[in-house]
Structure formats: structure tokens, C-alpha cells
Amino acid sequence: MKVSALDLDGILVIEPDVFEDDRGSFSETYSKRNFADATGIDPTFVQENQSTSRAGVVRGLHYQLPPSAQGKLLRVVRGEIFDTVVDLRKSSSTFGRWTATTLSSDNQKQIWIPEGFAHGFLALSEIAIAIYLTTDFYSNEHERCIAWNDPDIGIEWPTTVDPTVSAKDSNAPDLSVVAKAGQHLFD
Numbered sequence: 001m002k003v004s005a006l007d008l009d010g011i012l013v014i015e016p017d018v019f020e021d022d023r024g025s026f027s028e029t030y031s032k033r034n035f036a037d038a039t040g041i042d043p044t045f046v047q048e049n050q051s052t053s054r055a056g057v058v059r060g061l062h063y064q065l066p067p068s069a070q071g072k073l074l075r076v077v078r079g080e081i082f083d084t085v086v087d088l089r090k091s092s093s094t095f096g097r098w099t100a101t102t103l104s105s106d107n108q109k110q111i112w113i114p115e116g117f118a119h120g121f122l123a124l125s126e127i128a129i130a131i132y133l134t135t136d137f138y139s140n141e142h143e144r145c146i147a148w149n150d151p152d153i154g155i156e157w158p159t160t161v162d163p164t165v166s167a168k169d170s171n172a173p174d175l176s177v178v179a180k181a182g183q184h185l186f187d
Contacts (some may be wrong), residue, residue: 003038006099008087012039013101014110027108029075030133039112043071045133053123058163060120061086061146065184068139069115074132079125080104082158086146089116089186096175098155116186118146122157144184145172152176
């Protein structure tokens with residue numbers, strides 16, 4: 001397993017070892033022991049989610065507040081996505097900044113997103129199926145989102161067409177509105 005850090009503290013890209021032969025391929029997508037040895041992080045996953053998206057769909061930017069904040073380990077089992085993360089930790093030197101990576105069924109990369117970050121992605125392929133493990137259960141009461149197209153964050157989505165976005169995501173507030181309200185962020 002290869003682990004590399006993105007430019008926001010705590011965001012990791014995981015590349016599992018893939019063994020290929022004339023039959024196909026095999027990879028260990030998650031091992032508690034190997035993940036902890038490689039990253040120094042020992043999460044307890046309690047839920048697995050799967051989303052299927054058509055090309056041009058943006059999902060996010062979503063997060064959950066304490067006491068139901070979630071860490072996520074995400075991978076793509078079909079297609080390709082542009083995966084983005086925004087730092088929502090008020091005390092962080094990178095507060096409000098974003099980073100991104102491309103995840104696909106071909107590259108088999110995964111992304112580790114700890115608590116304190118908003119997460120979203122754009123489906124780049126005709127169909128994209130993402131699976132993610134979470135460290136806490138979904139909580140409607142604690143779920144929040146910020147605008148996927150917030151100009152102050154300035155995510156450079158790799159698309160030339162207007163993405164398909166849910167009503168909830170279309171109406172999400174900009175980060176500055178959330179920050180001014182003094183709530184719905186991480187310390």
C-alpha cells in the first residue's frame with residue numbers, strides 16, 4: 001500500500017497493492033491493521049455507503065457536525081470522479097481551502113477524509129459508482145452542506161457544462177455565510 005498526502009493536513013490518498021495476472025486482478029481494499037500501520041490512523045468504520053452518479057453530477061459539499069462528525073474512506077468501483085475536500089476547521093491555517101484528486105476504478109486510488117472537512121465530487125464518466133466507509137452513522141440532524149460553487153472557495157471543477165445538482169446542494173450557503181453565523185463549523 002502506498003500512502004501520499006494531499007496539500008490539506010490529514011487528507012491522504014491510498015493506493016492499494018494490486019496483483020494482476022491472466023485471470024484479472026486482486027487487491028485488498030481495506031485492512032484495519034495495514035491501514036493503521038501505513039497511515040498511523042486507526043478508524044472504526046460503522047457504515048458503508050454507495051452512490052451511483054451519471055456524468056456531470058456534482059454531489060456535495062457535505063459534512064456532519066459533532067457529535068456525529070464522520071471520517072470517510074472513499075473509493076470508486078466503476079468509472080471516474082473528481083473528488084474534492086474543503087477544510088472547515090476554523091483554527092486551521094488552510095481553513096476554506098480545497099484540494100482534489102481523481103479517483104477511478106482504473107487507478108483504484110482511495111481518499112481518506114478525516115472529520116472537519118466538507119466532501120464532494122463530480123462524476124466524470126458515463127456512470128460512476130463510489131463506495132465509502134464512514135466512522136459515524138448518517139445523522140440528518142447533524143448533516144450540513146456548503147455551496148459546491150462558492151466563489152470564495154473557488155473549486156476548479158473540470159467541466160464546461162452546468163452540472164446536475166440536487167435541490168439541497170443548489171440551495172446550500174456559501175462558506176462565508178456559515179462562518180459569519182458562527183456555527184456549523186469545526187474548531
